[in-house]
Amino acid sequence: MYRNILCLALGLIIGIRVTDIFEFFQLTEAGLGSTVMTRIAEEATPQLPTEEELARQLYNETRVLCMVLTMPKNHITKAAKVKRTWGKRCNKLIFISSQEDKELGAIDVGIPEERENLYLKVRAGMKYVYKNFVEDYDWFLKADDDTFVIMENLRLLLYPYDPEAALYFGHRFRTTFPQGYMSGGAGYVMSRDALRRLNLFALNNTRFCPHNQSSEDKGIGFCLQNVGVVAGESRDEKGRDRFWPLSPHSMLPTFPNNTWLHKLTFFEPVKETGSSSGISFHYVKSHEFDRYEYLLYKLRVFGVPAAPRRLPLKLEPRQLQNQLQVWSEAKSNNPNPVLYDPEIQPG
Template structure:
């Protein structure tokens, strides 16, 4: 009898503690998720996190390794600028070069510096990252040393997607193969599964991924397509580009629309100021790195703090598959109907 009473008492205690745990878990999820917040009582309602809190949380939730393509002559200029500005927000930062520098985090991939060797250099970088870091990070970003990346916006965009899905994002250009490819200058980000497919299947098959001296970004895009990696749509809800292959001035409304970007872009250009959730800018000059850093991370209208925000929902498996199927079908049709087809 006493044993039964003791078991009952222990069961009640454990049940109460489990209830407290699940209430805490639901509160934590509601703070960072996009679902409606549940009131704990009539007087207390959990608050959304500030953008600063959200950035810290996403840093651990959506882990990004950054690979920055550079060369020895830029180690003391651009490389240091990247390292002390946006690069410090990467979960892991690696500079891909032909000369090792432990202080800066530059590795020598054994490829001579030449513009015609950029594709081979990137292949070696992806092989190195796969061998050493494939299971430690979720996404793998490639950028140039004159690119500035807003890592918080990148993680925010990537959050809904499973890194075990075969997909990648960037600024899409059209070319001779259906899916197109992502601009190397604007930066492109590939999932863990895409990195795996490149190394296990593409790089070991010259038909899927031939070695040549064509442009790095186009060839990586060709290899990714041939092993089933889907090119995702990284534009915002208004159809505005978030990865910019040119400098910030392209976002201005009066920027000429007949430049080479608009001739190559995969989607119909939106003729208005660029996305408020922009991710990357290319052709950043040395003195502009600190300018971007100040404008983005220190300057505030009236000095106000960051506002509160919620995350977009995670995509369920079926939703993810539907999204990939949609993008795959989109890639197989005419992606630029506004151009006359000869």
């Protein structure tokens, strides 16, 4: 009889403890238990970095020197606006002028301020940049003081490419030589090796790089082609141009498609609005710099969050060589003939 009583007591004790344990897990399922499971899930699928974190990484890994053409009368207007807005996101910002301005960061390259001297002014600027900064930065951007550049998108384009490859990017125009050239107004960016080739082999050779070019962008494009620098592809996945030689309103669908720009562009323009990963636009008025700064960097639209993303993979040497080969063989598919001298068109 005592054995039966003992077994019954042990059974009751064990049952009560099992019930307590069961209730404990039920009560903590939404608390401690869920926390543990969440932590396990997070460790299994790590969070992607934010775009702000990626932009900081790009700033450190894809170093861009910005060389902006200006003139004394624009130092306190357009040039100052560049410095206060997009120019502050360059790894290094200098202005090429005919008058030194230490506060602005302007260099006097000794070329008189005449439109016909723009080519000589850019050549002098490229020599100065090469002499002082070629080993300190990866990419070298030339822009005008009425250009606005989205530096984060520029670095994202450049990131996969080795700066020791001979290439440059911009808005590509057709002309009489096969590769064409990049619009000066939209801005163009060259690799370290492209800048090196331009200075070591082109600027000192009048056969490769004549002195009598009236169009700076076409002249530099001719020099670069002659020393083996390849015109890279800067359009987005839908064929939309990222470097834009006109103001942003010209990206709207209502803009006419029979302008000088559409007739001169290397590839047939697609019938799309501007690229969502655009890099630059031109003909920016002084009062518009702050407007674009606000719209791009301060205004946020609720309900349209930026999706987490990763940076593109860097190209392996063989992949890069294959890509350069494809680009060097690219032909213009724009059916419109050039019926005018492209050198007299706005940059």
